[in-house]
Amino acid sequence: MHPTTAASEAGAATRRYLAAMRNRGPLSIDWGGAPTRHKRYPGAVRTRLPWESGDGSALGRIGELLRDLLGMTRLVWCHQLDDGGEPAGRPPMLLTGRPAPSGGGLYAIEAYVAAGEPRPPGLPAALYHYDPVHHVLERVRGGDHTGALAGLLADGPAADVAIVLSAVFWRSMFKYGDFGYRLICQETGVLVAQALAAGGRLGLPCRAWLRFPDGEVDRLLGLDGAREAALAVLTLTLPPGGAGRPDATPSARELIERPVAGESTPLPKPMPDGLAAALHRACSAASPTGSPEPAEALRPRPPARAGRAFPAPEPATGIRAGTGASRRTSPLAGYRPVPLRGAALGAVLAAAGEGYPADLPGAETGPAATALCLLALRVQGLPRGAYWYDPARRTLHELAGAERVDEVATGRLLANTRVALRGAAAALVPAGDPVAGARLFGDRWYRMQQMEAGLVVQRATLAATALGLAARIHSDGANETTDEVLGLAGTPLRSLSFLLLGTPPTGGPLVARPMPAVVHEEVMPRSDESLTRTDHL
Structure with missing residues (x-):
């Protein structure tokens, strides 16, 4: 473990990582080294979760929330395409689909539940x-961990249930190398947004915690911090009723001394040593609490060249973003070149720019570490161009006209991104200064900002899906050419992600169907002694 960097070097690991990512070369992938895409504790006692919360029970709501985070919720019949969107000439595949997007479909995030x-x-x-394949909870260690986990968070919040999102680093980094760390951080933010939406729909108020002592949380979960480490904590409040939580619960030290269940083998490889590993160590070593400072001091400001202002379109009414989770798809063959209704764009912008409950200062009133830029490609009532969105004033400030927007397609883009740009109606681009908060939070600022970028694009995706639109993250779209078009070049700001949205094709290579809701038997070997009473329901 490297020592904590001095205050004068705050953000040094972030700067080295960013410089390397700007100059990264093509991928070299050893698919033979790909790890499994989910983890199991084979000998653990299991509790089967309800697939839906139809009975209104607390366990049913928790089960549906976990299903909407990481569950196997869809069967997808996929005709394989090449990077240019043309048939690849290979047989079609039947895949299992999950509710939230993941970089490369590798699903590096696991969920642990203290309840x-x-x-x-x-x-x-x-x-x-949480075992997403069998939709069961596997008991890792006995004893009430909720109080111990809450005690490691700022202000020691009262919580009925705590969910920890952890990352199995090799699951993404075997393919993407050091760039996988950025994807993992954004995927964590995507799942935070998913949890907030699902929790709101299910009557489970939820709050996200991004600042905590990493090592202590990892030890409490039985994680080594090298193969797998905690990145975010969600605290949930159950509906009123029944007995309250006990006054006295075991301490973290007492719990850590208890045995833990053994996880499946072979174990994934540790995070490879390199700039991403150094950045992760610096994130973990940074102060989890930061220093008090007005939130506006860190919130990005528009570049000086921002021009005339337009009122943002009035959002469509009656949109419930949480309902979009079950219908979300990432189109492989682009979009139909259909203009986007202004009201639809207004709803997407409003969802992306809303505040959210978290320990990041200022998040309650809106994104605190990121700003939202827009490329309006074909939007009714809005001139084609690039804009800076001000969620507080509901205005769009012009950054570039139509002639500059076309330059985005000349950047370093993958073929499937170029195909998608031809028909997409708009692109949402979160932007921010990757080291602005380093003086307060050290290199941990990078991780928190990337998580917020993932949260913002997922909230936009859920709103778009609820409107019958499709959306897909193209990480390669966040590049220097995009920064030039948005007027960010020469400023501390950088594009952080790139979300294309538009009208899905009427046909296409994907046919998705929801999983059956009722399953009466686990499709896995089991012994009678591993059953809990909920397995018999």
């Missing part, structure tokens, strides 16, 4: 791992 009687009733108090 138990009496909140919710019927679930023995313990630390659990």
Whole structure:
């Protein structure tokens, strides 16, 4: 473990990482080294979760929330295409689909749940791992971990349930190398947005925590911090009713001394040593609390060249973003070149620019570490161009006209991104200064900002899906050419992600169907002694 950097070097690991990522070459992928895309504790006691919360029970709501985070929710019949969107000449595939997008479809994030009687009733108090393949909770260690986890968060919040999102680094980095760390951080933010939307729909108020002592949380979960490490914590409040939580719960030290269940083998490789590993160590070593400073001091400001202002379109009404999770798809063959209704764009912008409950200063009133830029490619009532969105004033400030927007397609883009740009109606581009908060939060600022970028694009995606639109993240679109078009070049700001959205094709290579809601038997070997009483329901 490297020592904590001095204050004068705050953000040094971030700067080295960013410089390397700007000059990264083509991928060299050893598919033979690909790890499994989910983790299991094969000998652990398992509790089967309800697939839906139809009975209104606390356990049913938790089960549906976990399903909407990481569950296997769809069967996808996929005709394979090449990077240019043309048939690849290979047989079609039947895939399982998950609710939220993941870089390369590699699903590097796992979920651990601290919960138990009496909140919710019927679930023995313990630390659990969510197995998305079988939709069960696997008991990792007995004992009420909720209080110990909450005690490691700022202000020690009261919580009925805590969910920890961890990253299995090699699951993404075997393919993307050091760039995989950025994708992992953004994917964590995507899942935070998914949890907030699902929790709102299910009556489970949820709050995200991005600042905590990494090493202590990892030890409490039984993680080594090199193969897998905690990146975010979600605290949930269950509906009123029943007994409250006990006054006295085991301490973290007491719990760590208890045995943990063994995980499946072979174990994934540790994060390879390099600039991403150095950045992760610096993130973990940075102060989790930061220093008090007005939130506006860190919120990005528009570049000096921002021009005339337009009122943002009035958002369409009656949009419930949480309902879009089950219908979300990432189009492989681009979009139909259909103009986007102004009201639809207004709803997407409003969803992306909303505040959210988190420990990042200023997040309650809107994105605190990122700004939202827009490329209007074909939007009714809005001139084609690039804009800076001000969510507080609901205005769009012009950054570039139509002639400059076309330059985005000349950047270093993958073939599938070029195909998607031809028919997309708009692109949302979160932007921010990757080191602006380093003086307060050290290199951890990079991780928090990337998570917020993922949260912003997922909120936009859910709103778009609820409107019948399609959206897909193209990480290669966040590049120097895009920065030039947006007027960010020569400023501390950089594009962080790139979300294309538009009208999905009427046909296409994907046919997706939801998984059956009712499954009466686990499709896995099991022994009678590993059953809990909820397995018999």
